[in-house]
Amino acid sequence: MSSLWEYANPRKFMATSAFLLPWTAGIAAVCLVTGLVWGFFFTPDDFRQGSTVKIIYVHVPAAIMAINAWFMMLVTSIIWVIRRHHVSVLAAKAAAPVGMVFTLIALATGALWGQPMWGTWWEWDPRLTSFLILFLFYLGYMALWEAIENPDSAADLTSVLCLVGSVFAVISRYALLFWNQGLHQGATLSLDREQNISNVYWYPLVITLAGFGFLFIALVLYRTRTEIRARRLKALIAQERMA
Amino acid sequence: MIGLLKRDLTLAIRAGGGFGLSLAFFLIFTTLVPFGVGPQTQILAEIAPGILWLGALLACLLSLDRIFQLDWEDGTLDLVATSPVPLEGLAAMKALAHWITTGLPLVAAAPVLGLLLNLPGPAYPWLMASLALGTPALSAIGTFGAALTVGIKRGGLLLSLLVLPLYIPTLIFGALCVARAATGQDATTPLVLVAGITAGALALLPFAAAAALRVNLR
Numbered sequence: 001m002s003s004l005w006e007y008a009n010p011r012k013f014m015a016t017s018a019f020l021l022p023w024t025a026g027i028a029a030v031c032l033v034t035g036l037v038w039g040f041f042f043t044p045d046d047f048r049q050g051s052t053v054k055i056i057y058v059h060v061p062a063a064i065m066a067i068n069a070w071f072m073m074l075v076t077s078i079i080w081v082i083r084r085h086h087v088s089v090l091a092a093k094a095a096a097p098v099g100m101v102f103t104l105i106a107l108a109t110g111a112l113w114g115q116p117m118w119g120t121w122w123e124w125d126p127r128l129t130s131f132l133i134l135f136l137f138y139l140g141y142m143a144l145w146e147a148i149e150n151p152d153s154a155a156d157l158t159s160v161l162c163l164v165g166s167v168f169a170v171i172s173r174y175a176l177l178f179w180n181q182g183l184h185q186g187a188t189l190s191l192d193r194e195q196n197i198s199n200v201y202w203y204p205l206v207i208t209l210a211g212f213g214f215l216f217i218a219l220v221l222y223r224t225r226t227e228i229r230a231r232r233l234k235a236l237i238a239q240e241r242m243a
Numbered sequence: 244m245i246g247l248l249k250r251d252l253t254l255a256i257r258a259g260g261g262f263g264l265s266l267a268f269f270l271i272f273t274t275l276v277p278f279g280v281g282p283q284t285q286i287l288a289e290i291a292p293g294i295l296w297l298g299a300l301l302a303c304l305l306s307l308d309r310i311f312q313l314d315w316e317d318g319t320l321d322l323v324a325t326s327p328v329p330l331e332g333l334a335a336m337k338a339l340a341h342w343i344t345t346g347l348p349l350v351a352a353a354p355v356l357g358l359l360l361n362l363p364g365p366a367y368p369w370l371m372a373s374l375a376l377g378t379p380a381l382s383a384i385g386t387f388g389a390a391l392t393v394g395i396k397r398g399g400l401l402l403s404l405l406v407l408p409l410y411i412p413t414l415i416f417g418a419l420c421v422a423r424a425a426t427g428q429d430a431t432t433p434l435v436l437v438a439g440i441t442a443g444a445l446a447l448l449p450f451a452a453a454a455a456l457r458v459n460l461r
Binding site: 133136137139140143144147148153156157160161163164165167168171172175176178179 | 387391392394395398401404405407408409411412415416419433436440447448451454455458459461
């Protein structure tokens with residue numbers, strides 16, 4: 001009987017991910033090129049925002065993936081804590097730098113857009129601030145991985161940190177709403193609205209969104225494979241030394 | 244467990260530095276602020292709530308790495324782990340001892356430092372209440388951070404990187420409570436929220452800290 005837990009076997013994971021990696025990377029490339037070219041060159045300027053509206057094609061997908069990356073780390077950390085599957089926690093480790101870069105992209109593009117539109121690079125708005133805090137969480141998580149030598153201890157401790165950090169990240173989010181009024185517009189995409197933004201912008205945005213999603217998957221697969229190989233290498237070196 | 248608490252308190256008193264240092268740090272930090280922003284009493288009164296809370300927070304942070312470090316080095320931690328006392332209880336007692344040696348003196352000293360910063364009159368009871376209710380959360384979170392980093396050599400800087408983001412909600416509500424009281428607004432809501440964070444942190448974080456300790460003692 002096949003189940004999801006089969007992929008906890010590193011060999012099975014390596015085989016499957018070797019097959020999936022070129023496909024996800026290819027789809028990501030196609031989606032990103034199509035979506036970004038379409039978005040940047042073949043959509044009209046917004047009547048109020050001018051051409052700055054086009055930053056949406058990078059900003060919104062990066063922001064969405066930044067949050068989802070942390071969520072994925074949370075899920076894989078929980079799986080590690082409960083079922084002790086090494087691939088799971090290595091995927092969390094692999095996702096952290098990717099998520100951090102997405103957070104940074106969202107912050108940077110937001111600042112670039114905010115300068116002409118809001119007249120400021122930075123505003124202590126709840127959304128902006130919570131992204132900055134998310135960035136700090138990513139930094140702490142990665143720093144803890146780096147600091148501990150024993151890989152199993154590192155996996156355990158970072159998982160605990162990820163669990164506790166997630167709770168505090170959510171509390172911080174609501175604390176920030178309490179703390180300051182927002183300047184940032186509401187969610188760009190919600191499932192419960194009939195039309196989120198004009199269709200002209202909507203189609204390329206969905207394509208870039210898919211592109212960023214597949215890019216994230218491809219990068220995480222790639223980095224997880226690297227981590228697994230690094231583990232194997234370490235084991236081989238240890239064997240060699242014992243012999 | 245009471246014995247553990249007594250031991251920690253005795254060590255803090257006899258070995259010195261436990262009570263005094265964080266208070267001295269709080270005083271120095273508050274004294275430095277007017278040098279940085281200028282001596283205008285109006286500006287100082289405006290930023291006083293935030294500065295006092297920030298000073299208390301940093302003073303707490305300063306003594307965190309000592310919570311487990313010495314016990315880890317001389318093997319006490321291993322002995323406690325093999326004793327019938329659960330590690331959760333140890334973590335809770337360590338947090339309590341840390342609060343008694345740093346948090347409580349900070350609460351007592353805060354009004355005096357508030358005078359230095361020209362904090363408006365109605366804010367004083369709220370300052371003390373918010374610190375008294377908020378610093379236990381700082382100690383509990385800090386104990387968790389210390390348990391995470393106890394096995395790491397020179398983990399002090401990493402400890403601050405891990406712990407400071409976790410301090411954000413407490414800081415927001417605590418400082419907001421004092422700031423609202425200082426400007427004559429109703430400060431009950433943030434105070435209740437601070438108390439809520441403390442209650443949650445005290446209830447849950449000893450378990451996380453004990454889990455981290457178990458990994459480090461493996």
